[in-house]
Amino acid sequence: MSYGIPAAEPSAQIPVCPRHPDRPAYVRCQRCGRPACPDCQRAAAVGFQCVDCVNESRSTTPSVRTVYGGAVSTGRPMVTFLIIGLCALVYVLQWLVPDDGIYQNLAFATVYASPEFGVFEPWRMLTSAFLHSQGFILHIALNMYMLWMFGQALEPLLGRLRFLAVYLLSAFGGSVGYLLLTANYIPGQPVSGVVGASGAIFGLFGAMLVVQRHRGGDTRQLWVLIAINGVIGFLVPQIAWQAHLGGLVTGALCAAAIAYTPRGPRQGLLQAAGLMLVLVLLVAVSALRVANT
Numbered sequence: 001m002s003y004g005i006p007a008a009e010p011s012a013q014i015p016v017c018p019r020h021p022d023r024p025a026y027v028r029c030q031r032c033g034r035p036a037c038p039d040c041q042r043a044a045a046v047g048f049q050c051v052d053c054v055n056e057s058r059s060t061t062p063s064v065r066t067v068y069g070g071a072v073s074t075g076r077p078m079v080t081f082l083i084i085g086l087c088a089l090v091y092v093l094q095w096l097v098p099d100d101g102i103y104q105n106l107a108f109a110t111v112y113a114s115p116e117f118g119v120f121e122p123w124r125m126l127t128s129a130f131l132h133s134q135g136f137i138l139h140i141a142l143n144m145y146m147l148w149m150f151g152q153a154l155e156p157l158l159g160r161l162r163f164l165a166v167y168l169l170s171a172f173g174g175s176v177g178y179l180l181l182t183a184n185y186i187p188g189q190p191v192s193g194v195v196g197a198s199g200a201i202f203g204l205f206g207a208m209l210v211v212q213r214h215r216g217g218d219t220r221q222l223w224v225l226i227a228i229n230g231v232i233g234f235l236v237p238q239i240a241w242q243a244h245l246g247g248l249v250t251g252a253l254c255a256a257a258i259a260y261t262p263r264g265p266r267q268g269l270l271q272a273a274g275l276m277l278v279l280v281l282l283v284a285v286s287a288l289r290v291a292n293t
Helices: 051-060 078-096 098-106 124-130 137-158 160-181 198-214 220-235 241-259 267-291
Strands: 041-043 048-050
Touching (some): 041 051, 160 198, 160 241, 160 267, 198 220, 220 241, 241 267
Antiparallel strands (some): 041 048
16 A cells, blocks of 8 residues: 655745745846746846746836837738738639639629629728739739838838738728729620739838838939839739729828827827728728719
8 A cells, every 4th residue: 555645845944936835946036036946937138037027027118119109020021921921822722713713702893892783892802902913923923022122111110010001901992093093884894803912012102102201211212113113004904003093092191190190108099090090081982982883
């Protein structure tokens, strides 16, 4: 027969961990001086600190923010890479899904915003920005290259959430621009869908223009880039210059709402209100255009 033998309690002369009184602790916290067992030790610049002091330090240390209020992120622009990866995935699915099912369900055209014809599918105004032309691989290649270039510059400045908001609103704004500046759909005519991230990319152009001007930087090269791409939209057939213009204006408005908000404890709230105002404006003008179809 075996009998359970209780574990030996540390003697009064042996320091014990306050969080685990049954464990001897010969290492003391460099901040508060209390003993800390191995499970409660955290490496510090010099020696160790106990987990309680580390948690207290985190709660009292203000987080580092960019000039525009976003959390400072180090390393790669993860939101930019996420968007690129999502666009690449959808592009692969466009080839794999039979009968062009991805394009038919996610592309945008004025007919999909015309309740007169029994169709109103506003989500296409955003999903179309993640599709690209299957017959022209440079369509997705150039868009993703521009996204990578401008994402590396804007995402660290604005912060990940603000950058994502600018991109998505610009994508939506591109579709709104196409809706506003395109003639009404005529029944019986072929439907040409609008796809591509170009509206969102032009939104990044507009956002960078506003940010550079706010920071006092030189904007001449940006103006040249915008002018060249804008002219291409008018000269090359099957390019929706309306989406480019809508995205450019939307991106500039979003960046202005972020950049020109006064710094302070309410900066984030005011910026969110400004971005929400841009969204409300886009929805309002879209609803007015659809109502007058």
